[in-house]
Amino acid sequence: MKQQNTGRRTRIVEVARSERLTPTMQRVTLCGEDLADFPAGQESAHIKLLIPQENQSLTAFRDLVESKSKAVARRTYTVRHHRADTNELDVDFVVHDGGGPACSWALAAGPGDFIGVAGPGPKKKPVDNADWYLFGADMAAIPAAAAALEELPDDAVGHAVFEITCDDDIQPVDAPDGIQLHWLVHEDPHTSSEQQLEFFRSIDWPKGTPGIFVAGESGAVSGLRKYLTNERGLDKRAMYISAYWKIGLIEDQHQVQKQAEAA
Ligand SMILES: Cc1cc2nc3c(=O)[nH]c(=O)nc-3n(C[C@H](O)[C@H](O)[C@H](O)COP(=O)(O)OP(=O)(O)OC[C@H]3O[C@@H](n4cnc5c(N)ncnc54)[C@H](O)[C@@H]3O)c2cc1C
Numbered sequence: 001m002k003q004q005n006t007g008r009r010t011r012i013v014e015v016a017r018s019e020r021l022t023p024t025m026q027r028v029t030l031c032g033e034d035l036a037d038f039p040a041g042q043e044s045a046h047i048k049l050l051i052p053q054e055n056q057s058l059t060a061f062r063d064l065v066e067s068k069s070k071a072v073a074r075r076t077y078t079v080r081h082h083r084a085d086t087n088e089l090d091v092d093f094v095v096h097d098g099g100g101p102a103c104s105w106a107l108a109a110g111p112g113d114f115i116g117v118a119g120p121g122p123k124k125k126p127v128d129n130a131d132w133y134l135f136g137a138d139m140a141a142i143p144a145a146a147a148a149l150e151e152l153p154d155d156a157v158g159h160a161v162f163e164i165t166c167d168d169d170i171q172p173v174d175a176p177d178g179i180q181l182h183w184l185v186h187e188d189p190h191t192s193s194e195q196q197l198e199f200f201r202s203i204d205w206p207k208g209t210p211g212i213f214v215a216g217e218s219g220a221v222s223g224l225r226k227y228l229t230n231e232r233g234l235d236k237r238a239m240y241i242s243a244y245w246k247i248g249l250i251e252d253q254h255q256v257q258k259q260a261e262a263a
Contacts, residue, residue: 009118010050010065010116010117010118011032011034011035011038011116011117011118012032012034012058012061012062012065012114012115012116012117013030013031013032013034013035013089013114013115013116013117014030014031014032014111014112014113014114015028015029015030015031015109015110015111015112015113015114015115016029016030016031016088016111017029017111018106018109018110018111020095021092021171022164022168022169022170022171023095023165023166023168023169024094024095024096024139024164024165024166024169025092025093025094025095025139025142025169025171026092026093026095026106026107027080027090027091027092027093028090028091028092028093028106028109029088029089029090029091030088030089030090030091030115030117031086031087031088031089032087033087034117035087035088035089035117036087038082038084038087038089038120039120040082040084041082042079042082042120042123043079043080043081043082043123043147043150043151044078044079044123044124044125044143044144044147044148044151045078045079045119045120045121045122045123045124046076046077046078046079046119046120046121046122046124046144047076047077047078047079047089047091047117047118047119047120047121048074048075048076048077048117048118048119049074049075049076049077049091049102049115049116049117050065050072050073050074050115050116050117050118051072051073051074051075051101051102051105051115051116052072052105052113052114052115052116054108058114061114061116065116072116073101073102074118074251075100075101075102075251076244076251077091077092077093077102077143078091078092078124078143078144078147079091079120079143079147080092080143080146080147081147089117091106091143092142092143093106093107094139094140095107096189098190098250100250100251102251123148124144124147124148124213124215124240124242125148125151125213125240126148126210126211126212126213126239126240127209127211127212127238127239128211129209130208130209130210130211131206131207131208131209131210132156132157132158132206132208132210132211133149133152133156133157133158133159133160133179133210133211133212133213134158134159134160134200134203134210134211134212134213135148135149135158135159135160135161135179135212135213135214136160136161136163136196136199136200136213136214136215136216136220136224137160137161137162137163137213137214137215137216138162138163138164138186138189138193138196138215138216138217138220138244139163139164139165139169139189139216140215140216140217140244140245141215141216141244142162142164142171144215145160145162145213145215146171146173146175148213148240149173149174149175149176149179150173150174150175152175152176152179153176154176155176155178156175156176156178156179157176157178157179157206158178158179158180158206158210158211159179159180159182159199159203160173160175160179160180160181160182161182161183161184161196161199161200162181162182162183162184163184163185163186163193163195163196163216163220164183164184164185164186165185165186165187165189166185166187167183167185169183169185170183182199184196184199189217189247190247190248191247192217192219192220192247193217193220194220194223196214196216196220196224197220197223197224197227200224200227200228201227205232209238210234212228212234212238212239212240212241213239213240213241214228214239214240214241214242215240215241215242215243215244216243216244216245217243217244217245217246217247218243218245218246218247218254219246219247221241221242221243221244222243224241225241228241243258
């Protein structure tokens, strides 16, 4: 029998509940029968959210999704938790004032609302068997970084630096005891920040192979990439390093720019 490619079809799922996890993070829990064959263990992987318009009917939305209409806004998010027993996915949305469709949808979402989910894509993680780990993430990348940290071996050592918008954005991350968590406040995410770079420069660099995980705003990630490749001599293929969003660009524009840079 031909195996169904569960990663390619778009699931239409419902909102079970929505809660403000921290001042700048909204957790929306998605549920529904369509998640029954969502692959297990995909925490940290990205998904594409297909976002309905305000007051759109489920039938109208389903028709647009099935016809692969470009009129449906698509945004990239992360599987933070998946509870297969209850068919639930937690997706954590940064609350930002840029007025994007994903953020606006998450803030208004309530039980019974619907959304499309495509994916998951590959899991995000540093190289296996590293001697020590170094993570850098801003708010948009906390879900992926936290999920990856929670899957490190129990004896893992290193540092994880998170850039957050205010002190109350600190959230629980169940990382191994040997990983030191550092929380740096950068109040205005629409201005560029070099705090993570300064942090990377400030630590004693242990011997051995580092397992690097860096994700977040494009400018900050670019500075970290240059530091790690030019000054630390690391091979970019041996790191997970990715720009998740860019100041002043909506996701579609940022994707076009990333593709042009990669070509
Ligand atoms: C692999 C991957 C995984 C991701 N996982 C997550 C996740 O789990 N949670 C999450 O919140 N984001 C995540 N992102 C980032 C998310 O896709 C973008 O932030 C996206 O632009 C949000 O869509 P939007 O509709 O809210 O805003 P858009 O319509 O794309 O943008 C509107 C405006 O808001 C600004 N903006 C966008 N994101 C932010 C932000 N984080 N802070 C401040 N201003 C912003 C834009 O620069 C633009 O000016 C991920 C990205 C990638 C590539």
